[in-house]
Amino acid sequence: MKITNVEALLCDGGWWPWIFIKVQTDEGIVGYGECSDNRVNPYGILGCVEDLKPLLVGSDPFAVEALYWQMFRLTRPNLGGVVQKAIAGIEIALWDIKAKALGVTVSELFGGPIRDKIRVYWSHCGTYRALYPDMVGSMPLRSLGDIAELGAEVVERGYTALKTNMVVPGEPASTIWSADGNVTTExxxxxxxxxxxxxDAVGDTVDIALDLNFNFRADGNIRIARLVEQFDLMWLELDCYDPVALLQVKNAARTPICSGESLYTMRQYKPFLDAHAVDVAMVDVAWNGLSESRRIAALADICETPVAPHNYYSHLSTLLSAHFCAAVPNLKILEVDVDSVPWRDDLLTEPLEIKDGYLTLPKKPGLGADLNEAEVRKRPWVPKADPLKLRRVRGA
Known part of the structure; x- marks a missing residue:
């Protein structure tokens, strides 16, 4: 079997694009991956895929690790970023091909699943309803009463955990975004x-997490970590490129700290894990690839640290993340976005099965479903003139 073509597909995800990778073979088996970026860099990833294509066409798709390291070595001077995302999307598609050809699931290629049901949490709970209510087809979040109703909906739909951002209900609702990194009393x-x-709405049995992203420096993150101790959070999530600063936050409060979603490869995770700077290591499987994500999880396991996939993309990303979750022993929980554009469900040939807060691992060969390419191509990404205007942002 030989690779005959590698193609990147851009699909409209509403407020950002979804980026899919399609790898074709001379035996008719097609593999799919996803490496969705934010709205700023999709064409950079597409360009990287085209740059890597000559290396791949004519190669044996079964040699997944060999091809991964060839791509890595070729691009090593540009470690991380859009390059790593392109490599990851291709690598995931190669695992999909190999599993389909052998008639097994992707997780079987990694020794078989440790678990066939994966606990999930409702991510960006309230965030997308605040920023894009028309796109997700929801009622606006005008008051804290609307937040309470959303919490009740989480419980009613069987989820046992949720994560939100700094959502401020109002007319219109908004999210807090800091320009200077300082935390205010407001x-x-x-x-x-x-x-x-x-x-109050979900009770004591549903876990809650708060994501601060890159908004604040260490002093502000410490202030918030101490403030939220009263709510017994599953974790406080924040992004930081300095393991010493992150450890300072972790040691300053009893609130568990989750971080790592913007890191690439074991090399970037190692100083954070060596320093025990996180309680939960967040790993973006779509950006790191399946093999490297498993290596990161193994490194975290040595450091007695659980992992949680970063997954705020399409359902294909949820599938590939689920196979990662099934194959690692130190899993905490899987992120899923419940609110999205209405056509997201049409992009896969098989629906996801989520019930009572758990995702059932698909049993079909490969990732468990294929892209519905006709639907993907019906929804081409059209760049927004000013992407930030899509967001209802309140300065901190």
Whole structure:
């Protein structure tokens, strides 16, 4: 079997594009991967895929590790970023081909699943309804009463955990986004009201997480970590490129700290794990690839640290992340977006099975479903003139 073509497909995801990788073979078996970026860099990834294509066409798709390391070595001066995402999307598609050809699931290629049901949490709970209510087809979040109703919906739909951002209900609702990295008293009050409302609505048995992204420096993250101790969070999530600063936050409060979604390869995770700077290591499987993500998980396991996939893309990303979850021993929980554009469900040939807060691992060969390319091509990504205008942002 030989690779005959490698193609990147851009699909409209509403407020950002989804990036899919299609790898074709001379035996008619097609593999799919996903390496969706934010709205700023999709064409950079497409260009990297084209740059890597001559290396791949004519090669044996079964040699997944060999091809991964050839791509890695070729691009090593540009470690991380859009290059790593392109490599990851291709690598995932190669695993999909190999599993289909052998008639097994992707997780079988990694020794077989440790678990066939994976606990999931409702991510960006309230965030997309605040920023893009028309796109997701939801009622606006005008008040804390609407937040309480959303919390009740989480419980009613069987989810046992949720994650939100710094959502501020209103007319219109917004999210807090800091330009200077400083935490204000108003920000703290907004967070306290939001989490207090969610906690009252979901009760003590549903886990809650708050994502601060890259908004604040260490001093601000410490202030918020101490503030939210009263809500017994599953974790406080934040992004940081300095393991010493992150350890400072972790040691300053009892709130568990989750980080790592913007890191690439074991080399970038190692200093954070060596320093025990995180309670939960977040790993983006679509950006790191399946093999490297498993190596990161193994490194985290040595450091007694659980992992949780970063997964806010299409359902294909959820599938590939699920096979990672099934194959590692130190899994915490899997992220899924419940709110999305209405056509997301049409992009896969098989629906996801999520019930009572758990995703059932698909049994079909490969990732468990294929891209519905006709639907993907019906929804081409059209760049927005000013992407930030899509967001209802309140300065911190």
């Amino acid at each position: 920000t703290c009050r907004s967070i306290e009201k939001l989490l207090g409302t969610f906690r």
